[in-house]
Amino acid sequence: MDHPGLLSYSLIISLSLLVIMSYLFDIMSRKSRIPSVLLLLTVGIILRFVGSSLNIAFLNSRIYLELFGIIGVILIVLEATLELNLSREKLPVIRKSMASAVLIFVASSLLIALVIKLVLNAPFQSCFVNAVPMAVISSAIVIPSVCNLSPDKKEFMVYEATFSDIIGIMIFNFAIQKSLWSAASVFSFVGNLTVISLISVVCSLLLLLFIDKIAGHNKFFLLLSILFLVYSLGELFHLSSLLLILVFGLTISNVYLIVRGPIKKYLNPYKLTYELRQLKLITSESAFVIRTFFFVLFGYSIHLAYLLNLEIILLGSLIMVMIFSVRYFHLKYIAKTSLFPELFIAPRGLITIILYYSIPQQFVLKRFGEGVLFFVILVSSLVMMAGLMYTGNQVTEETECLDILSKNKPPASQSEGN
Numbered sequence: 001m002d003h004p005g006l007l008s009y010s011l012i013i014s015l016s017l018l019v020i021m022s023y024l025f026d027i028m029s030r031k032s033r034i035p036s037v038l039l040l041l042t043v044g045i046i047l048r049f050v051g052s053s054l055n056i057a058f059l060n061s062r063i064y065l066e067l068f069g070i071i072g073v074i075l076i077v078l079e080a081t082l083e084l085n086l087s088r089e090k091l092p093v094i095r096k097s098m099a100s101a102v103l104i105f106v107a108s109s110l111l112i113a114l115v116i117k118l119v120l121n122a123p124f125q126s127c128f129v130n131a132v133p134m135a136v137i138s139s140a141i142v143i144p145s146v147c148n149l150s151p152d153k154k155e156f157m158v159y160e161a162t163f164s165d166i167i168g169i170m171i172f173n174f175a176i177q178k179s180l181w182s183a184a185s186v187f188s189f190v191g192n193l194t195v196i197s198l199i200s201v202v203c204s205l206l207l208l209l210f211i212d213k214i215a216g217h218n219k220f221f222l223l224l225s226i227l228f229l230v231y232s233l234g235e236l237f238h239l240s241s242l243l244l245i246l247v248f249g250l251t252i253s254n255v256y257l258i259v260r261g262p263i264k265k266y267l268n269p270y271k272l273t274y275e276l277r278q279l280k281l282i283t284s285e286s287a288f289v290i291r292t293f294f295f296v297l298f299g300y301s302i303h304l305a306y307l308l309n310l311e312i313i314l315l316g317s318l319i320m321v322m323i324f325s326v327r328y329f330h331l332k333y334i335a336k337t338s339l340f341p342e343l344f345i346a347p348r349g350l351i352t353i354i355l356y357y358s359i360p361q362q363f364v365l366k367r368f369g370e371g372v373l374f375f376v377i378l379v380s381s382l383v384m385m386a387g388l389m390y391t392g393n394q395v396t397e398e399t400e401c402l403d404i405l406s407k408n409k410p411p412a413s414q415s416e417g418n
Contacts, residue, residue: 044299081249138349344387
């Protein structure tokens, strides 16, 4: 006779093992520079293979992917913005990363759309809608992957990836309108942006008041629930709700810049700073768990036969050429900044998947399917891995050389005497 709770306990054991593996993958990633996302995708692919062999299948993984993806987007962007401290010293890197995110995104999406049109001979708006997800850098992959870089490079990459996520969602909402280039569409887009900006400012101040005044230990998940609610309502009305998450994160992480003058009568900056530490911890832990389940599910949904399709390989390869050509040109000739490892850190991931699954039916291209999506995500992650490994080796060699020089360098008194 079967144990009455066998299925439930088996599910709990499986989910627990996934979280434990994900934690171990994060440790391995820091040392080996293999993105933990690739390891999670591999786990999902293995689960699909084992499930097929045993005739076991999950329910519709697409539904769970969308659910975990939406929650993941909110948590990951919030996690990133809670770490962004605004100051005069950081204005140059903020401007630089925002310019990089905007210019690279616009150029990449247009060129990818052109490639799709030339290969598939589809209407340009449909090509552009499908290109937008491919042009977004994934902060979900970048943020945990750049932890070993120098502070200035790490800060630039986190800012750029976060801005890319937000810009990508805003442009996607613009691109799926009925008439892309009409004055009415542009006016509607600007109007929606203005509305969500005002809502973001008001909601952020109200949420600060909520954090400051509400007592108890359960308020942070209540706060996250409010953020999820407002974000989802905004998305239903085709507003760029991710801007709300950005504004709120920047508001609470820079509370001393906001709470000044008369506002101090209503808000206590010292208490808010203390609460920020707890919110960071809860957000980070929650984002880690959601990211784990999302990428395992995405790996499970992948058909490896995609990688044997010549049209998918051709189209995916052309998209990758466009992505890294634009990035190289911008970093080398416009930003005039370092190429290593910035050139290689342009992975596609969670936002790309969510936007792709959000494409309205009238813009879906049958020959541009999940195969191209998987190819671009896989190859861009492998390129990032190679770039981080190369950069890591360089840093190690330089450090070893400096250590040798410092050991062989004569004492100051001896060198002065000579």
